[in-house]
Every structure is written in structure tokens, then in C-alpha cells.
Amino acid sequence: MLWRPEDRLLYEYDGLSSRRVPDAVAFPRSTEDVTEIVKLARREKVPVIARGAGTGLSGGAVVTEGGIVVSFARMKKILEIDIPNQRARVQPGVVNLDLSLAVSDVGFYFVPDPSSQKACTIGGNVAENSGGPHTLAYGVTTNHVLGLEVVLDDGRVIRTGGKVWDRPGYDLTGFIVGSEGTLGLVTEITVRLTPKPEAVKTLLAIYERVLDATRTVAAITAGGITPAALEMMDGITLRAIEAATHAGYPLDSAAVLLIEVEGLREAVEEEVEAVEGICRRHAAREVRRARSEEERELLWRGRKNAFGALGRISPNFYVQDGVIPRTRLPAMLEYIAAVGEKHGLLIGNIFHAGDGNLHPLLMFDARDSKQTAKVLVAASEIMARCADLGGSITGEHGVGIEKNELMPLIFSPDDLAMMRRLKEVFNPAGFFNPGKVLPTGKMCGELRIQVGGGA
Amino acid sequence: MQMEGEGRAVPAASGYGPGEKPEWDYYSKCIHCGLCLNACPTYRELGVEMDSPRGRIYQMIQVEQGRLALGESFVRHMDLCLDCRACETACPSGVEYGRLIEAARGQIATHFRRPMLGRALRSLFFRQILPHRKRLIFAGQLLRVYQRSGIERLAWPIARIILPRLGNVARLAPRMEKPFFTERLGVTMEPVGPRKYRVALFAGCIASLAFARANEATARVLAMNGCEVVIPASQGCCGALHVHAGLRDEARQLARRNLEAFPPGDFDAVITNAAGCGSVLKEYPQLFEREGTEYLERALLFTARVRDVTEFLAGIEWNRDFASITVRATYQDPCHLGHAQRIRSAPRRLLRSVPGLELVELKDAEVCCGSAGIYNVSENDMAERLLESKMRRVDETGAELLLSANPGCLLQLRAGVAQSSNPRRRVSHVVELLDEAYRRARG
């Protein structure tokens, strides 16, 4: 437990922004410790906020109105690896990539691979229902979590789901995954392990026009191919990434698609040919194939480090996260460009194209308050358009404190009231992670900014 | 820095004093994304933000903004940093963490009063011994006599009773290797075969005493690759330990001496076999940035020529007349080679070219072994924890030979092996292995 102000200070931020210094930070090592903390907090009537690695991008781990931060950094044991049954049981503080590395020698991995996978924890993935580039073919966190152990607000410990499919009863596991720490404290997670594919091929398709790249995306899915990953980066982001990682991305192109197909060797061979054909038919200037594991890693390193790389070209930037149906990509990108032009903002695009999950990056200088205001307006416009196109305001970053006030864009008062009532079943008094997910009625625009400079 | 929410004080006066300090240009690149966390050995061990790279940078900013004092808490967390710079490898934003922590330590060294004993020892080591070759040799001879006399076995148990905090520091004392390499200073070695390059060898201070054989091996390996090897007599300590400890002025003095000892233009390359030295040699310009003196220009020219020995060899068509050495080996990346200089494939490529040698990858090879300059002495507990994890990983490889490319790391790894399940496992520098392969080939 940390009480000293100079230590607590370090828990006022996460990957999104900083908010408020917590009253205390606790470091449980076991479920029993967590139970004790919850009971203590309840006695003292202070909220409890769960924290994994603090890499989240929607403010899920920051404190809104004081309380105890429960850091799971020391609950990082892999409790069981059960290869014959393709399952593992882990504590929430286990780092995402560490689990995959632990089972890699026996040919398995844990599918969700958010860009922060080297640091983020599986507990955090469960809270946010994290995605990643490779969830296109295999699903997001919720598709890979089978059971949970959860500490409730009165210190009760429940187990939901388990190693096998469908235990009779409601799928509370599925409901808790993605609830952003507002329903309870998850203290143990049973996940599914997936065999690594036999063959993987990675392609880089290079385009002179953004439109050709976006059309390719729809054509690939329509062509009956589900790549393991299908990522797009536009010229602005490409140049920043290249400066940072020297991945060999072409500097003069308008957009590239990073496409990965995996599976049985024979299927992969055929799909690579088919994908390459589709790319060329949609005016790809060049299609490169990674010839070795090193080349493949290099191409991915660029993608995975993209957000950070953008920090090099703009003092601040705001990463948005919206989803639209894939076929609307061409129109949506034109719309984003128009929004940028209207407000005089530079907007880069890098996203999980295969899922229609956009990440527009709005660049600005936080020291210029007019520009900051414009960024917020532009971001809201983009979100509103996502909603209009039948999409969502967040595909993987979560709602947190960033978008809770935008929820009415896609949900009716009845929908939100139902969510609130369900939340109250677990969390009657706003005890767990207050002020997140559901609208609070207070609109605080400046809080929703990803600060790419300073702290 | 954006001020948000409640609980934020109005910007107060900076907690830093005069002199170099962490600068906005560098710390503002940090977007606290957290990707560095799991790369940081101290965060992996302790799991608290204060001992993570992101958290340390945040603390530096808080001191600048007057929200945090340049006091014990701050110093504790800055001290615990290994300066291994694994976070730089992990950082997508290109934050130069080494520069920041070194500046922060500069502030601590000048403006924070440490307890008496620590201060005296630091002063003795950094100011009175390291910079002076003769004193260093004298100290080395004393240590050697002591190591050979058997007093060691007697003295340490007693010392540890009196000073339990000394922990296992004793076994980290470098073995003195007579004859010291200092005797070779001023010598020039002829190449084997036609001369292709003229290079200068940076001998290092402690390394000249404790790694005299590795230095000789380096010179021979270079000679085998067509190098005329000059060992300038006036060279001295590189100043890396001073930089890490925040002793910027002392480091600058040492740097000036070396910049004069290795006149630019005289050599195709300045070669070092010590990753820690190499990385600071390559960063000499940082020491002169603020002054912008003639030394900055010299430093830039000098830096352009500095090469780690593995980097140099892998960059030329290296001589592959190796004898076969049948051994299962593994390689630990020195932090200041892998993270600070980004040299990872060169040593591996060289090793793979030795026939018979089976190189197995070490899991977490990029994680610090706990050596980190004098860290294993100053922060012995943490260093021991890191070393234990490292040895577990080494055991997993089943390698009989553990290789690395930095004297400091080799000392730490030898101490680890001595305590491990397989104390007979050999620990060598990569060049020593290459040297052996050349020598066996030549009979």
C-alpha cells in the first residue's frame, strides 16, 4: 500500500491523460488481499479503481473522484498452463505478450495482440475487451476468455464460466469482459490458447491513391478471403513511422496496406496469390512480400510503434477510435480528409482496415488553445459520422472517461438505463471505477485529449 | 504539459538548481503510453510506477514544475535506475531516456547532499582513483596481492559480519590479471598479412587491469583482420561511470583527455571491446552541447569513428579462418550494446561464423543482468534479483559457454555462474572466443 504523496502522484495518469491523485495505491498479491482492500474501501466509503499497466487510451485506470487504486502489477503469476485442453489460468497482472511467450515453445499463443502487448496486462485486456491487428480472423478478448474470478463490492468472490464451454446459467463472463472495471475486480482469468498457424505470409501493398487502398480492403473480404490481419496506413503516418523504425516503408506513397494471411501452407499460398491479384487490380503500385521472419517483424514493428512514432512529427496528437462497416471506408476517409481541411488540421490515418476500425490521429499543439478546441470539434464530427454510418464510437480503446458523454450518439436513453441498472446489480453505489462508461451528464471536453507532449 | 483536473498546483518554481537538467525538448516526447514498463528491469521486479521509465520521467517533470522536491524519494528512484536503456528500445516515441536520467543524476550529484559515508566512498572512487592511471594500477596491485594471499577468504566473512549490507559485493571484485594491459599503452601492433585498416584501441581503465587478456585478444583479432592496431599512451578512463553517476564535470575532463589522445583523422576507427565505454564515447557530444566549445566539434568527429569491436568486424569482410570449436553457447546482450548502441546482430553473426559453435538464444537476453556499471555494488539487492533471474534463463539454454561483450557484464555473469547450478560454465567475451578460434586454426 502506498500512502506517501510523492508516490501516489505517479498514479494520476494512464495512457490517455492525467486526472487526479488517488488517496492510496494498493498492490495485492492474492485474491484474499483484494478482498481485504475492497472491504477496507467499503468501510471508508471510498471508490476502488483497478489498474493493470496503465496503458489504456480511454482513461479507464485514472481516478475521477479520489479513491484507492488497486494495481495488479504484483499479481502476475501464470497459475496454470494446460496445453492438452488449450487453456491457461492467469492472474490479471500477467503481461499479454508474456503469456504468448510462455506457451510459444509448445506451439501456442494468446490471440488478442493490442499494440501495447509488450506492456499491457491480461486483466486490462479483459476490462477493455482489447483487440489488436490479429483479431480480424480470430476475434477479440471476449472470444478468448472462458472464465473469471471476480471480487464483488461486498468482498464476495464469485467464479463465472470455467475451462469448458457453456456452464448452465447466464454468460456473466461475457458480460464482465469489456465492462472497464465497473462491475468488480477480476482476480483470475481462464483463457483459451490457440495453436500457432503452420504458415504466415505478410504482404505490403503500396498505393498512389488512398481510395484504391480502401477499395482493396472491401474487395479482399468480398473475395472470400479473411486475412489474419489487414492494416492500412496513410502517407502522413507512413513517413513518421519510417523515420522512427526504418521498416522500409515507401516514403512517397499515399497509402499502404499491410496484409497477413496464415493457416495451412497450401491455403496460404493460394490466398497470397489471390490477395496480390486483388491489390494489383485495384492499382497497387507495388506489392512486396516479406521473405523472412526478420522482414516480417520489421514490417510489423513499424505498425506496432505507429502511435509513438507520430509523436515525432507533432507536439501533441489525439488518437481517435471509431468503427464503420468496411464497405464505407472509402467514403469515410474522404470525410475525415474534408474535416481536416475544414478545420485546418493535419489528420493521419492508421487503422485495422479489415475490421473497419479507424484510428484517425489529429495533430495539434496543446499550447495553442484555439487549435485544441478545433481538434475536439473535428473528433466529435468524425465520431458522429461513424455513428451515422451504423458504426461505433469505439472499437477497442473503450469508453472510459473519454467517450462516456458520447454514448447517446449510438444508444437511446432506454439502452443506457438498462446498462445502468445492470451495472447496479454488481456495483450499487458507484463503488468500482466511478464516472466511467456511462454518461455522467458533465461534459468536460479538455479531458478527452490524448496529450502527445508534456505529461 | 497540460494541466488538467483538480489537485494540480499552480506551476511553482522549479526544484532543479543551476546546471544541466532534464530538458523539455526531451521529456516532452514522452506520451506516458507505458510501453516501456515491462522492458524496465526494476519495474518488472517491483511493479511500481515510481521505478518505471515512464514514472521516472514523470517525476523529473514534477520536480521541474515544483510539485516534487529534489529530495530523498526522488533520489531513491533515480538511484535505482540501472541506466540500461532498455526503455529506449521499447519506446515508440524515441524518448532519449539515457540523456534524461543522466541529467537528473547530474542535478542530484550537485544539489543533493547524500549521507557522509556514501559521499566519501563515491568521491574516493570517482574522483581519486578512476581518473588517475597510477593510482588505479596501485589499487589493482593491492587488490591482486590481497586476492592471491588468501586473506580474502579470511577477511570477507568477518567483513560481512561487521557490515552485513555489503551483501555479496565481495565476489564482484574483479580478478586482477597480471600483466596489466597498461603495459601495452603506446604500443603499435602490426597486422597479420597486408594492412587494410589503421585502428586505435581504446583500452579502458579497470578493463586494462581486470580484462588485460580480453584486451590482448581484441588486439590480436583486429590484427588477424588486417588492422594495424595503435594503443595511444595518453588515453584514460572513458567517464561512463561518471556520466551514469551524474558527475558531469568530471566526465567532461576525462572526455577532453581522450579527445586529445585520439586525434581525429589519424585512425579509420577507434575500437572498444567494452559496450559501456563505447556507448559513452559515442555520446561525448552530449557533454559539450551546452558549452558549444571546440570540443563539441572534436567530439562529433571522434564519435563518428568509434566502433564496438563486434560492430567493426561485422561491418568488414571478416576473416573466417577459424578452427572449429564444438560448444553449445549462448549470448547475453550488454545493455549498452543492445539498447544504447542498437548492436544486436553483429555479435551473433560473428559467433555463428565459428564452425562447431551452436548458438542458442537466451530468453530475455535483452534484459539487464544487474551489472550496470557500479550498480551491482551500489544497489546490490536489486542487482542480485536480476542476476538470479538471468541465471535461471541461462540454465534453460543448457549452454556450456556464456558469452557477452562488455567487461562489467562479464564480471556480474561470472559471479552468477559461480553461485549457479553449473559453476563450471565458462563466461567469455565474444572476442576472446574469436581469438581462440583464430589461434587454434594457426596451431
Next chain:
Amino acid sequence: MIAAVETIQAELAAIVGDSAMSAGPDACRPFAVDGVEPRLVVYPSSAEQVAALLRCASERDLAVVPVRNGTKLGVGNAPRRYDLALSLKSLNRIWHYEPADLTVVVEPGMKLGDFQHFLARDGLWLPLDPRGGARASLGGILAANAAGPLRGRFGGPRDMVLGMKIATGDGKIIKTGGRVVKNVAGYDMAKLLIGSWGTLGVIVEVCFKLFTRPAARRTFVFHLGGLEAARDLRRQILKSPLGPLRMALVDGNAAEIVEGAGTKFETRNSKIETRSSNFELRGSNFEFWLEAGGSQNVLARFARELEELARGASVQMDKRDDATLVWDRIADFVTLVTENSKEAIVLRVPLPLDSSEEFLRMALDETQIRAFVSQPGSGVVTLVLSGEASGGNWPTSAASSVAKLRDLAEKLGGTMAVEHCPAEWKPLIDVWGRPGNDVEIMRQVKAVWDTKGVLSPGRFVGGI
């Protein structure tokens, strides 16, 4: 407080119209659940009508069971009370269909067969082969989270739903999720509905994620001598990179049923009686079915590797180019069995992947087991118990067998639910088993959705 049928009838008619409602024993009997008949059957034709009906039912305290084809109506406890059968027959439209997006929004009354037929035009499908087969409705599949052998490869309904509209017990229409493949906005309420057996709300619209149909398929059948051989084969296939579409392990009796040779289950009695307690003797005719999908090259690779496996294990293997019918019957095995053997008890046992053969080995010592179908790709075993062979005090002995088998399943880390048993025996047999320590939360969740407790009361686990 139950109002007179006439009053209610008038109120309901005002919502759906006279023609979309029927009363009387003849109309109601087909909707009976475990012998309990409703008083009225209504056929709403829109989501709004469903909501209005539920609002009315809540106000009047009428117990409602949502139903379409009734393929799974026999699962679960008998309802505590039952006034209104809510047929979703007329809700069978497709709203948004975007083949290029691989998404579709559809109403719950659509039958799986019709739906697959519709999607096939664009080379797409919903890779589900649940109990009820082509006749199962999408709504029913979701309510049961029903999946067959395809689950090992594609996951179940819970992995294919992108969004939903739900009419709650008190007549509100709630939306959750959306029409895009990735979405983390708000709580994933759809997960609660999937597998809720009609106790929380009525799904009135669902958005599915679609898949591309495999270019070609081929089925391979291994004839195995025992469960050990089955286990070894499964392990080798799961270890290989092949990734079949689906797999099924059947015993000799089940094989005859699914291959259409022996739909008359009773006629197999003589054979059953010859089974001794020695498992190895009984297990002389197991079949391991495997379907592969993909291009011709992929199928050729399957053929090569599977032939090698068969040779290595010295077992016989056949190839079949079209086994669709058999796979359909495997999926709908429960219906085939129960239609012909009214007294049969069918158990569904989800187990850890590596435990299904071990479970079967021990379970087969229970002499009442007549046939089984196991899904090696997902660990789910379906067992048929039948008393016709044992006679005597069959219901009592069956109840003790069920309890024993449940213990066994739980010991191996699995669970067990009764998929079918004669209604009159249900008081003796625990359908769902003991709920976990999350049942209190479940009760509270139920109360949020269905404030008055009118939806399928008492049918689910823990009497929910």
C-alpha cells in the same frame, strides 16, 4: 391475479390483431412445454408488437414462453406457469444485408435452413450446426447458445453476434452492440441473452458476423477399435496444423442412426443387450468422422496426412465426397433419437477437450448408455440413456445414473445438462445441476430484465 381469458384476449388482439392469435386446446397443444399448455398463442409480426405484448403480459402477470419451431422446447425445467406462447414465426425478415461487409441483420423467427440458403447465393454462411438443424430458428439457437461440431473451428453463437435488439419483460426495446465487427461501446448485453433460454427478454433482431463458405469439402471416416484409438487420433489431429471444419466420434448405434440405417432406435435392443461390461469388446465399432474444407490442394493435403495417420494406427479410413446429410443428422442427433424413443434420456456433457474419451470410458460402465456422439473439437459429449432394455424401475435408476454421470463430468472439470427426458420424470431428475456461486447475481440480472418474472418462469438453472 389472473384476468379472464376473454379480457386478455381483447387486449392482446388490440396489439397483434385477431388473426394473429389463437386460443383453445387444439391451437395450444403444439406449444405445450413438458405437458404444460398455454392458454393463448400469439403471433406478433414486429419488434414493437413483441414489446407491447410483453408489456401487457407484465401488467397482467401472464407467464410467457417465446417459441418458434419448438426444436429445443423440451430442454429445461417445466415452467412454473405458462399463459402465453409467443410464436416468433412471423418475425422472419432480413433487414440489412451487406455481403461485402460480411454482416446481416435478421429477425429471430427465420429458420437456419432458410437463412443458409439465402446466404449461399453469395457464397456465405453462418457456420453453425446446432440441434434442430435446418428447422431450428435463429432466435432459438441464440436462446440456447446452441452449436454442433462446427464449434471447435468457428466458435458458437456467442462468437458470431455483433449486436441485438431485445424486448424486455416490461416491454422496452433495448439495443446492444451494433452492425460492425468490432465494438466495445458499453456493456455487452447480448452475451447475457445468448444462452438465457428465453428467461431475460425476447431477441427481436440480431446482427450476425458472416463467414465465407469453404470452396469444397470432403469427409473422412475412421473405423476405430476403441476409445484409446479415438483419443490418440484426436490428439494427433489437434496437434497437426490441419484444422478440420468439424469432427464427431460416434459409437456403433449412433453411427447407424446418423447414417440413416437405423432410425428406429428400439430395434437395436438386441444388439445393445449383447454388450458386456468390458468396454474394449463393446467399443469394437466406433467411427470418427472428420470434415475438411478448402481448396482442392488443401483437401489433398488432408487426404495425404489422414491416410498416413490411419496407416500409422492401422485403422481403416474411407473418404466421402458428399456427407452433408450425415453431418446434418449428427447435428440433429438428439431429435432423431427422441422422436423414436420417447423414453430416452439425452445428456449433454461439455468437458475439457482432453477429457471426453476418459469420460466416455468411465461413463460406458453405466449399462444404461445406448449411444453417444462426441465432438472431439469442442469436448462436448451427447449421451443417450434408454430404459427399454433395463425395464423395471427405470425412472429411478435413470435418476441415479444421471447423478452419477454428473459427478463424473464435474470431477473431470466439465458440466452436464439434461437435453431431453420425459416430462413426467423431471421431478426426479435435476436438469441443470447445481448452480455456481454466481447464481445470486444471475437472479438479480433476471430481475433487471424481467421485473415481473413473466418470461419462462422457473425453466432455467437455479429455478430462474
